[in-house]
Amino acid sequence: MNKPLLEIKNLKKYFPIKKGLFNKTAHYLKAVDNVSFTINKGETLGLVGESGCGKTTCGRTIIKLYEPTDGQIIYDGVDIAKFSDKQMLEYRKKMQMIFQDPYASLDPRMTVGDIIGEAIDVHKLMGPKEREERIQYLLNRVGLNSEHASRYPHEFSGGQRQRIGIARALAVQPEFIICDEPISALDVSIQAQVVNMLEDLQSDLGLTYLFIAHDLSMVKHISNRVGVMYLGKLVELADSNELYTKPLHPYTQALLSAIPIPDPDESAKKKRIVLEGEIPSPIDPPPGCRFKNRCRYAKPICSEQEPVFKDMGGGHFVACHLY
Amino acid sequence: MAELKKNTNKNVELKGAKKEDIMSPWKVVKHRLRRNKLAMVGLYTLLFMIILAIFGPIVQKYVFGITMEKIDLYNISAPPSLKHPLGTDEVGRDILTRLMYGGRISLTVGIVAVSISVVIGSIIGGISGYYGGVVDGIIMRLVDIFMCFPFFPLLLMLAAVLSDYKVDPKYRIYFVMIIIGILSWTGLARIVRGQILSLREQEFMQAAEALGLRDRRKIFRHLLPNTFASIIVSATLGIGSAILSESALSYLGLGVTPPYPSWGQMVQVATDYYVMQYEYWKWIPPGVCIFLTVMAINLFGDGLRDALDPKLKR
Numbered sequence: 001m002n003k004p005l006l007e008i009k010n011l012k013k014y015f016p017i018k019k020g021l022f023n024k025t026a027h028y029l030k031a032v033d034n035v036s037f038t039i040n041k042g043e044t045l046g047l048v049g050e051s052g053c054g055k056t057t058c059g060r061t062i063i064k065l066y067e068p069t070d071g072q073i074i075y076d077g078v079d080i081a082k083f084s085d086k087q088m089l090e091y092r093k094k095m096q097m098i099f100q101d102p103y104a105s106l107d108p109r110m111t112v113g114d115i116i117g118e119a120i121d122v123h124k125l126m127g128p129k130e131r132e133e134r135i136q137y138l139l140n141r142v143g144l145n146s147e148h149a150s151r152y153p154h155e156f157s158g159g160q161r162q163r164i165g166i167a168r169a170l171a172v173q174p175e176f177i178i179c180d181e182p183i184s185a186l187d188v189s190i191q192a193q194v195v196n197m198l199e200d201l202q203s204d205l206g207l208t209y210l211f212i213a214h215d216l217s218m219v220k221h222i223s224n225r226v227g228v229m230y231l232g233k234l235v236e237l238a239d240s241n242e243l244y245t246k247p248l249h250p251y252t253q254a255l256l257s258a259i260p261i262p263d264p265d266e267s268a269k270k271k272r273i274v275l276e277g278e279i280p281s282p283i284d285p286p287p288g289c290r291f292k293n294r295c296r297y298a299k300p301i302c303s304e305q306e307p308v309f310k311d312m313g314g315g316h317f318v319a320c321h322l323y
Numbered sequence: 324m325a326e327l328k329k330n331t332n333k334n335v336e337l338k339g340a341k342k343e344d345i346m347s348p349w350k351v352v353k354h355r356l357r358r359n360k361l362a363m364v365g366l367y368t369l370l371f372m373i374i375l376a377i378f379g380p381i382v383q384k385y386v387f388g389i390t391m392e393k394i395d396l397y398n399i400s401a402p403p404s405l406k407h408p409l410g411t412d413e414v415g416r417d418i419l420t421r422l423m424y425g426g427r428i429s430l431t432v433g434i435v436a437v438s439i440s441v442v443i444g445s446i447i448g449g450i451s452g453y454y455g456g457v458v459d460g461i462i463m464r465l466v467d468i469f470m471c472f473p474f475f476p477l478l479l480m481l482a483a484v485l486s487d488y489k490v491d492p493k494y495r496i497y498f499v500m501i502i503i504g505i506l507s508w509t510g511l512a513r514i515v516r517g518q519i520l521s522l523r524e525q526e527f528m529q530a531a532e533a534l535g536l537r538d539r540r541k542i543f544r545h546l547l548p549n550t551f552a553s554i555i556v557s558a559t560l561g562i563g564s565a566i567l568s569e570s571a572l573s574y575l576g577l578g579v580t581p582p583y584p585s586w587g588q589m590v591q592v593a594t595d596y597y598v599m600q601y602e603y604w605k606w607i608p609p610g611v612c613i614f615l616t617v618m619a620i621n622l623f624g625d626g627l628r629d630a631l632d633p634k635l636k637r
Contacts, residue, residue, distance in 0.1 A: 065532055092535030105526035109348060109548040118544075119534040152347055168530065 004038040005176060005208050006062070011035045011071035011081075013054075013061045017283065027283050031057040033232040034071075036309065039176075044202065044209040046223030046240065048216060048255070052279070054232040055212045056100075059178045062210070063095050064088055075176075093123055096169035100181040102161035106153040112139070112164055113149030119171040138167040143197065159190035163197070170201070176208045184213060191215075195222055216259050220244055225315070228252045231290045232282055234309065238316040248318040250295050251275075289321065297322055352552075355630040362626020368619035372612070376430055379423030389417045391424040392582055403604050410604035412592070422608050425584040429616070432500050432569040432585070433562040439504025440511055441558050445550070447508070448515025449542050453523060459516070469509045478502060478568065482577035492580045499578050503565050511557050518550040552631040559624035563617040570613050586613045 012035075014028040031054045039045045047055045061068050064080065073081045080091055099105035106115055116135050120126060126134065136146040142163040153161055162182060169177055179198065183191040195218060201207060213219050219226055220240050227237040228251065236249040247253045254273040261267045277294040280286060289295070292302040301321050309319040356362055383389045399415040401407060409418040451462040481502050485495060522528065523546065531541050547554075570587025572578030579585040589609035593599045598606065 060529070063533055065529055089535045092533065095533075097530065097533045099526045099530060101526050105530055107527045107531075107545050107549070109545075109551075111347075118531075118536070122534060122536055122540070154348070154351075165530070168534075172534070 003041050005041040005076060006039040006210075007072070007074040008038070008062065009036050009072040009074065011058070011061060011073065012069040013057055013066055014069045029283050030232050030285060031282060032061060033285075035229075035232075035234045036071075037227055037234060037237055039208055039210060041175075041208055042202075042206055043224040044211050044222055046219035046226040047210060047212045047229060048214060048219050048226060049229035050214065050255075050279070052282070053229045054282070055214075055229050056180055058229070059097070059180050059210060059212050063097050063178055064091075065097075089123075093172045094174055095176045095178070096172060096174040097178045097180060098162075098165050098169050098182045101185050102158045102165060103185075105165050106161055106168075108153055110152075111149065112144075112151055112153065112156075115153070115164060116149075116167050116171050119168065123172060125172070134171070138170055141170070141201070142167045143193075158186055159194065162186060162190075162194055166194075166197070166201075170205075173205075174207070176210070178210045178212070180212050181214070182211075183218060184215065191218065198222065216255065228255065231279060231285060233290055233319065234317075235291065235320070236316075236318045237309075238318075239314070242314070242316055246316075248312060248316065248323060249291075249320050250297055250322070251291050289319075352627075352630045356626055359626040359629060361622050362630075365619040365622030365624075365626065368615055369623060372426060372616050372619070373430060375423055376426030380420060380427070383417070383420045383423065389420050391416060391421045391584060393417065393420075400602060400605075402602075409608050410602075412605055413598075418589075418604060418608060421584040421589065422586075422612060425586045425589055425609060426612060426616075428496060428579055428583065428585045429566050429569060429587070429613070432496065432503065433566040433620075435500040436503035436507065436565040436569075437558050437561045439501060440508035440561060441554060443505070444508035444511030445515050445547060445554055448512035449519055449547050449550075451512065452516035452519030453538065453542050453546060455520070455523075462512075463516070466509045466512055469506075472506065474506055474568075475571075477506065478572060479575070479577060482572060486577065492583055496579050496583065496585075499569060499572060503568050507561065507565070511554065511561070514553050514557055515547075515550050518553060519546050522546050522549050556624055556628040556631065559620060559627055563620040563624070566613065566617055566620075586610075 011032055012030070013032040014030050016025040017027045017029055018024065019026040033054075035054075035058060037045065047058065049055050057066065060066050062073055064073075064083070068081050071081060072079045075091060075095070080088065083091070106112075110118075113132075113135050116138055117131050120131050120134060125131075135149055139146055139148055144160060144163055144167070148156075153164065156164065162185075166182075182198070183194050186194060198209070199222060202209060209222075211219060211222055223240045225238065226240045226243045228235050228243075228249065230251050236243065236247070236252045238248075243252065244256060247256050254275050257271065257273040261270060273296075275294045280290065280293065286292075286303070288301075288303040288305060289298075289307050292298045295302065299321060305321070307319045307321050309317055310323070311317055312323060380391065393416065395401075395407070395411055395415040395417070397415075398404075398407060398411050400413050401411045401415075403410045407417050407419065409422065412418055412421070447462060447466075451459045482499070485498055490498060519542075528541065528545060531545055536544075566586075569578050569585060570590070573585045573587035574591045576588075576591065579588050581588070586609040590606050590613070592602075593606035593610075
């Protein structure tokens with residue numbers, strides 16, 4: 001359980017912003033800036049944050065859909081950050097991804113069977129007969145019928161499509177799956193079904209998840225540990241129970257106070273921390289702590305020095321000058 | 324594309340199709356097309372023309388013993404009669420037979436020329452859109468250059484070169500097809516490139532990348548099939564304009580040369596004032612054929628575009 005499967009060290013992804021006639025790089029958009037964390041084998045790491053904070057970019061950089069600007073991605077002891085497409089091919093079988101939008105993530109011109117079987121063809125994993133069986137098995141595994149293999153994506157609902165997306169990710173028998181907001185496009189009643197299915201798959205197949213979401217209660221439910229991102233930085237990382245009961249970073253506190261409670265009396269008693277100000281632009285962000293302009297506890301040091309991401313004991317990491 | 328799927332889904336339910344039917348994207352389009360009467364008129368007219376062009380000359384030859392070269396010396400420039408339903412031309416050849424044979428040539432020119440332009444256009448557009456950046460820049464400037472060529476003067480020049488080299492009339496027609504095809508792929512390349520630029524960013528392409536698909540497979544299995552809708556519409560409409568180009572070339576005497584007939588070349592006789600005024604049977608039928616065929620193609624192409632348009636709501 002405690003053996004790290006994936007180690008991210010100082011991962012950076014900067015997008016150049018080009019200007020002028022000769023495409024000179026004028027600025028960088030720092031989508032992911034110096035993020036480090038580890039994911040242990042068999043666990044689920046949740047990654048939360050508001051939109052635009054870089055959680056999706058982080059996930060896509062780890063699976064190398066984006067070329068990382070700097071840093072290390074150590075998967076099972078091997079740094080794959082600088083790997084070429086050819087070298088990555090082997091790791092494509094081990095790391096897979098589930099996407100956010102079930103409508104855009106399936107090719108509308110292919111049958112469900114071909115969508116799922118494509119990975120098997122590409123990696124030449126098995127013969128045609130086994131391929132059929134595998135597709136049938138996967139469809140059943142994610143709660144669809146075997147007959148659905150010959151249908152097209154447009155005949156399915158959002159929840160069913162997301163299941164197809166999950167079956168596609170499972171086709172190569174991966175060890176590690178990045179779930180990029182897999183439930184945020186779904187209806188609430190379907191969300192629970194899909195999350196439960198993901199949990200079942202995890203325990204049956206021994207999968208490791210990086211679960212990216214912005215629904216805090218859902219993340220608490222599925223994750224062992226949770227990381228909070230703000231403007232390209234990881235600001236807090238802790239065991240999920242610990243994070244939800246004892247949030248240290250002012251931003252995490254504000255986020256958690258925004259979770260709605262399904263009880264009007266309780267809800268009235270709760271004090272909500274409302275953040276003032278706007279998120280600064282990730283293009284050339286100001287020095288010091290990135291949260292300082294919205295922080296209630298901001299001190300002079302916050303604008304001068306960038307807080308270090310330090311261990312507060314028991315694997316509870318936080319990046320704040322308060323501690 | 325997501326919209327298309329939602330929309331078509333609704334459409335299927337509205338039509339009350341059986342739940343067990345597997346509605347492939349093409350079947351949905353077929354359903355919609357069938358309800359567009361004008362497009363169906365176009366399709367049937369076109370099919371009629373094609374059947375006439377294919378089987379007409381065979382029937383004439385083996386049933387009536389008339390070929391397109393056969394000269395009837397007793398009936399030169401004869402008006403329509405029972406023996407020659409559309410009359411004969413100035414050397415006594417049956418106009419109906421020549422019309423049907425000309426249809427073969429005109430339709431072949433249209434289809435082959437468009438096939439050439441579709442193949443070149445979609446491959447170049449696909450590469451340009453997929454790789455983007457410098458590759459895209461270079462290819463698109465090349466397309467710009469090609470688009471700058473004045474279409475007709477260039478065709479005339481090439482046709483004149485063909486005449487100069489005394490190319491056998493039999494093979495001339497193939498050169499005409501290739502010339503028209505090579506000069507008309509640019510528009511299609513731009514359409515395909517534009518579509519691929521947007522498709523490339525869709526999540527299913529990210530998924531393809533995550534699965535480790537090769538570039539070639541990504542372009543030919545995922546991207547191009549998703550642009551088929553616009554390729555087909557543009558190709559259908561392109562057939563019409565290719566037929567018109569060939570007609571215009573042949574009318575000017577630079578396309579298909581006698582003894583092989585084509586519709587444009589048959590209309591050419593109308594340049595003679597006497598024929599124009601008194602021998603209507605020589606030029607009206609081929610003119611009508613060009614008009615009907617091109618209009619049928621355009622009607623069908625428009626209908627196809629409507630059937631494939633995701634934003635269309637009925």
